[in-house]
Amino acid sequence: MDIQSKTDRYTPHGVQRQIPRNSLILIMLAQAAVVIPHIDQLSFWIIILGLACACWRWMIFLDRWHFPPWWLKAALIFGSAAIILITEGVQHRLETWTSFLIVAFALKLIETKSRRDAYAVLFLACFVIATEFIYKQTILISLYQSIALILVVAAMVGMNQFHTDVNIVSAIKTAGKLLAQAIPLMLVLFLFFPRITPFWSVPTASTARTGLSSAMTPGDVAQLTRSDEIAFRAVFDGPPPSTEDLYWRGLVFSNYLQGTWSVGSFPFSQRTLKRIDWTDDDIISPFRPDVKGLRKISYQILQEPTDKIWQFGIDLAIPRDGDNGLTWDFRLISKKPMSTLTRYSIDSYPGAVLDKTLPRWSRKRETTLPLQDNPRIVAYAKEQYKNAASDQAFIEQILQAIREQNFRYTLRPPVLARNNSIDQFWFDTQAGFCMHYAGALTYMLRAVDIPARIVGGYQGGEINPVTGHVIVRQYLAHAWVEAWIPEKGWLRFDPTAAIAPERIEQGFDAAITDDDRDTLSVFTNARLGKMLLAARMMYLFESLEHRWNMFVVGYDAKRQSNTLQRILGDVTPLRVALVLLIGGGISFALAGLSLLLLRKKKTVHPVIKLFVQFTNDLSKKGVTRKPHESPMQFIRRICTNKNLNEAQFKPVIDRLRANLYNPESTFNKFELNTLRKELTQLKQMLLSA
Numbered sequence: 001m002d003i004q005s006k007t008d009r010y011t012p013h014g015v016q017r018q019i020p021r022n023s024l025i026l027i028m029l030a031q032a033a034v035v036i037p038h039i040d041q042l043s044f045w046i047i048i049l050g051l052a053c054a055c056w057r058w059m060i061f062l063d064r065w066h067f068p069p070w071w072l073k074a075a076l077i078f079g080s081a082a083i084i085l086i087t088e089g090v091q092h093r094l095e096t097w098t099s100f101l102i103v104a105f106a107l108k109l110i111e112t113k114s115r116r117d118a119y120a121v122l123f124l125a126c127f128v129i130a131t132e133f134i135y136k137q138t139i140l141i142s143l144y145q146s147i148a149l150i151l152v153v154a155a156m157v158g159m160n161q162f163h164t165d166v167n168i169v170s171a172i173k174t175a176g177k178l179l180a181q182a183i184p185l186m187l188v189l190f191l192f193f194p195r196i197t198p199f200w201s202v203p204t205a206s207t208a209r210t211g212l213s214s215a216m217t218p219g220d221v222a223q224l225t226r227s228d229e230i231a232f233r234a235v236f237d238g239p240p241p242s243t244e245d246l247y248w249r250g251l252v253f254s255n256y257l258q259g260t261w262s263v264g265s266f267p268f269s270q271r272t273l274k275r276i277d278w279t280d281d282d283i284i285s286p287f288r289p290d291v292k293g294l295r296k297i298s299y300q301i302l303q304e305p306t307d308k309i310w311q312f313g314i315d316l317a318i319p320r321d322g323d324n325g326l327t328w329d330f331r332l333i334s335k336k337p338m339s340t341l342t343r344y345s346i347d348s349y350p351g352a353v354l355d356k357t358l359p360r361w362s363r364k365r366e367t368t369l370p371l372q373d374n375p376r377i378v379a380y381a382k383e384q385y386k387n388a389a390s391d392q393a394f395i396e397q398i399l400q401a402i403r404e405q406n407f408r409y410t411l412r413p414p415v416l417a418r419n420n421s422i423d424q425f426w427f428d429t430q431a432g433f434c435m436h437y438a439g440a441l442t443y444m445l446r447a448v449d450i451p452a453r454i455v456g457g458y459q460g461g462e463i464n465p466v467t468g469h470v471i472v473r474q475y476l477a478h479a480w481v482e483a484w485i486p487e488k489g490w491l492r493f494d495p496t497a498a499i500a501p502e503r504i505e506q507g508f509d510a511a512i513t514d515d516d517r518d519t520l521s522v523f524t525n526a527r528l529g530k531m532l533l534a535a536r537m538m539y540l541f542e543s544l545e546h547r548w549n550m551f552v553v554g555y556d557a558k559r560q561s562n563t564l565q566r567i568l569g570d571v572t573p574l575r576v577a578l579v580l581l582i583g584g585g586i587s588f589a590l591a592g593l594s595l596l597l598l599r600k601k602k603t604v605h606p607v608i609k610l611f612v613q614f615t616n617d618l619s620k621k622g623v624t625r626k627p628h629e630s631p632m633q634f635i636r637r638i639c640t641n642k643n644l645n646e647a648q649f650k651p652v653i654d655r656l657r658a659n660l661y662n663p664e665s666t667f668n669k670f671e672l673n674t675l676r677k678e679l680t681q682l683k684q685m686l687l688s689a
Contacts (some may be wrong), residue, residue: 028109031109119156125148194560218259218432261435261454287355305341308337314346320344425439614683652682
């Protein structure tokens with residue numbers, strides 16, 4: 001009875017030939033590598049399922065377990081789908097569909113029997129890599145996914161060596177060379193292949209976890225200050241404005257209820273009025289201010305994904321891109337949620353008058369207060385207003401009270417009750433963050449019938465000394481007050497400038513205490529500012545990330561069109577096809593040249609070299625070697641034909657046999673020189689005989 005190896009025999013639920021060990025290891029390494037970036041958005045049970053499938057597949061290889069029967073596979077599929085719907089919900093979110101893909105990716109491993117099954121797993125790995133770029137397109141993620149792709153290709157290389165002993169390191173090197181040869185073609189396709197707008201749009205949950213919200217309490221803004229994540233970057237055409245002028249308008253909060261401010265909706269009674277002035281619309285809205293003769297500041301914003309439509313700009317911000325618009329309360333919005341890094345251009349006019357005349361419906365909404373809430377602050381405001389000469393004088397009077405009384409600026413204020421929270425803050429705790437002071441001032445202005453609202457956004461920014469662009473992080477989240485003054489329109493009043501003027505003039509870092517600083521992330525400018533080397537390294541890496549966003553992530557259809565126009569002039573399908581053809585030809589030529597340069601020269605045994613030279617010299621004199629003859633047979637035949645005795649040619653035959661066929665012989669330079677002399681002497685004897 002023949003004894004078959006484990007890789008050759010049948011298993012109860014398997015196939016005739018098992019996937020080799022090293023090939024299976026490469027497949028499992030590739031699978032782990034492509035799933036790791038998704039760990040933060042996968043539920044715990046999916047991670048456990050993936051580990052269990054990997055363990056199961058390894059036990060199958062060891063011939064301890066069997067492949068699952070059809071009924072168990074069906075149970076795993078339907079059970080996994082049910083758990084995903086229970087844990088993720090039935091919302092049409094990308095996280096849900098990604099979870100389905102990764103679960104299928106894990107389950108496919110335990111039924112991988114043949115080379116075809118292995119290829120299916122590796123093709124799924126490529127899809128999993130692609131899904132991560134939906135959530136993040138940073139340079140670090142791109143570098144990591146390049147390594148993961150090398151592992152996937154290495155696993156494919158290993159599967160092409162199915163019947164040999166796969167060397168893992170050699171397979172990885174081969175995969176790296178293959179991908180390096182594809183780089184020229186990748187660059188050509190990136191630069192010139194037409195950019196196509198995605199035909200799907202599915203919201204994500206992860207992109208909305210940070211940033212401003214449409215409804216906020218004072219603690220929400222304070223919570224943002226503990227995040228060092230970048231909200232957006234700004235690239236100015238000239239020098240950026242000073243820190244105290246960098247008020248990035250985002251949302252306008254007009255409604256107040258039980259301690260929470262929220263964005264006000266447009267009244268149904270005014271539904272016939274134009275509410276949004278889109279850039280690509282020729283009709284100018286009546287609320288849009290006249291900006292003729294005003295100083296203009298031009299810049300671009302690269303906003304991180306939020307899955308929201310609101311954008312940020314310095315008042316008055318007028319968008320220059322067709323997909324963006326200006327709302328009736330002077331906010332910037334996009335036509336569709338920003339689920340990826342979004343780049344847009346803005347012109348700002350700081351001296352513009354916002355709503356020189358205020359509509360009745362707007363005045364009514366911006367002076368509305370809930371009944372029987374915060375009675376002490378209402379009484380206080382009315383008493384102070386009696387002594388004010390004007391509305392602006394009243395506002396200055398409140399700001400002066402903030403400066404002179406025992407108010408404190410802190411990131412960790414006491415917790416306030418939902419009802420009468422402003423009373424509690426103003427008269428009891430007197431410790432708070434920007435939202436506390438902005439909410440109190442707005443409430444008091446409305447109490448005396450002065451239209452007021454809160455504007456939420458960011459204040460300030462870090463200037464990267466490497467590239468000169470402005471970085472706005474989440475911890476720069478801020479809130480201030482807009483009050484409407486007759487003939488002057490909406491004016492900005494920032495009570496934070498009264499309690500902590502250094503926050504506005506010098507930046508966020510200058511206003512917080514050491515205790516508050518300790519609550520921030522370690523990798524923030526506020527924590528690394530005193531460590532010059534660490535801060536410089538952070539700015540250098542951030543500048544690389546910024547350039548990556550500008551020239552790679554931000555390379556959209558508009559930028560591609562500009563690039564094509566600079567290269568081709570008039571952009572026609574024929575010229576684009578010609579560029580793609582030439583670029584593809586160049587890339588394939590470079591790949592072919594690299595193959596030639598990387599081609600290994602065949603190494604020939606030095607004894608064979610000597611013998612080949614010996615036969616070549618004799619063939620010139622008409623003595624040729626027959627195809628079937630070994631070196632020893634050739635020498636014996638020609639020597640016998642020339643009537644040489646065996647003593648003259650036997651030493652040469654013995655030395656050739658020892659150096660070519662005897663593995664135990666000691667080959668060295670002396671042996672080679674001796675053989676060279678003997679072959680030379682034999683050649684001379686043959687030619688003279």
